[in-house]
Amino acid sequence: MSKPVVPGVRPDAESVLESALAVSLDGFAIHRVRRDVDGRVEGFTLEMINRSGAAGFTDDPRSLVGHDVAELLGPSCAPMLAAFRRAAETGKVQRFRTTFTESPAAGTTDSIVVRIDEDHVLSTWRDITDQIVAETLLQDALRQANEAWRTLRVTLDAMDDAVVLLEVPPAAKIGVTERAGRVRFAYANATAAAALGLTSEQLTGMRLDQAVGATWAQELGSLIVRARLEGQACTHRVGVPPDGGEVQDARELTATPVDDHRVLLVSRDITRETWERS
Numbered sequence: 001m002s003k004p005v006v007p008g009v010r011p012d013a014e015s016v017l018e019s020a021l022a023v024s025l026d027g028f029a030i031h032r033v034r035r036d037v038d039g040r041v042e043g044f045t046l047e048m049i050n051r052s053g054a055a056g057f058t059d060d061p062r063s064l065v066g067h068d069v070a071e072l073l074g075p076s077c078a079p080m081l082a083a084f085r086r087a088a089e090t091g092k093v094q095r096f097r098t099t100f101t102e103s104p105a106a107g108t109t110d111s112i113v114v115r116i117d118e119d120h121v122l123s124t125w126r127d128i129t130d131q132i133v134a135e136t137l138l139q140d141a142l143r144q145a146n147e148a149w150r151t152l153r154v155t156l157d158a159m160d161d162a163v164v165l166l167e168v169p170p171a172a173k174i175g176v177t178e179r180a181g182r183v184r185f186a187y188a189n190a191t192a193a194a195a196l197g198l199t200s201e202q203l204t205g206m207r208l209d210q211a212v213g214a215t216w217a218q219e220l221g222s223l224i225v226r227a228r229l230e231g232q233a234c235t236h237r238v239g240v241p242p243d244g245g246e247v248q249d250a251r252e253l254t255a256t257p258v259d260d261h262r263v264l265l266v267s268r269d270i271t272r273e274t275w276e277r278s
Helices: 013-023 069-073 075-090 129-157 190-195 208-212 214-230 271-277
Strands: 027-035 041-049 094-100 107-117 120-127 162-167 184-188 234-240 249-257 262-269
Touching: 041 069, 041 075, 069 075, 075 094, 075 107, 075 120, 107 129, 129 190, 162 190, 184 208, 208 214, 214 234, 214 249, 214 262
Parallel strands: none
Antiparallel strands: 027 041, 027 120, 094 107, 107 120, 162 184, 162 262, 234 249, 249 262
C-alpha cells in the first residue's frame, strides 16, 4: 500500500503519510462522494483504506478500493452514512459512535469524519468494542456490589450487636493523645446509632470522641490502634457498674483491621453472661 522508501533519499510527504497510516492502530479511509444529477449526495465509494481499517475484511486493503461503503458494511452502517452525508453537505466535522452488526466489521467504533473537498470525505475510527464490554462488566459489577451492600446493610441493621466501621489514620502517625480526634465513623448500623442517640447518617464522618465522649474514645482508640499495629483482631471486655452494685452493662468489644486505613468494631452485649458467671 505504501511506496518504498529508498535509503539515503528523503521520502516525500505522501510516502511518509502512507507508511504512518499502514502501521496505525486506528482505521483511516478516504471516500469519494457520489451525487445524483441534481448534486444531492447518494452514496460513497471507498478510494483508500489503511491496513487497520481493512483488517476485518481482508489482508489486502487495495482489494476493497472501489466498493460502495453501504455494500461493504451492511444496513447497520446507516447512522455512519448519515454522518458522512452531513460532513459532505455542511463541511462540519462529525463525531459519532456506531455499532455494526452482521458485518465483517462487527463491533462498536468511535469515528470522526471531515470533508476534504466537494468530492471526498475522510473518516478515522477506533474500535472500542472491548472498552464497551469492559464498561458493561464494570457497570454490572457495581450494580451487583450495590445490591449486595444494600442486603448487607439490612442484615447489619437487624443485628443486636453494634457494628461500626472506622476510618483510622496510619498507626505510625497517630499518638495516644490524638487518637480520639483522628478516628472517624465511616459506617454504623442501626443498633450502634441508636445506642448513641443518633442516626447512621449523622454518625458518618463524625469523630469518635464527638460521638462517645473523650473517656470512651481513649479506651476504644487504644483497642483500635492495637488491632492496627498487630494486624489482627483484638478483643476487650468492659463493664459499667452502678454505685456499689452488680455490673449493669457489660460489653465485649472486638476490633478487626479491614485494610490499611479502616477497622471494624463490633460491640456485643454480654451483661447476662456476666451475671450468670457471677
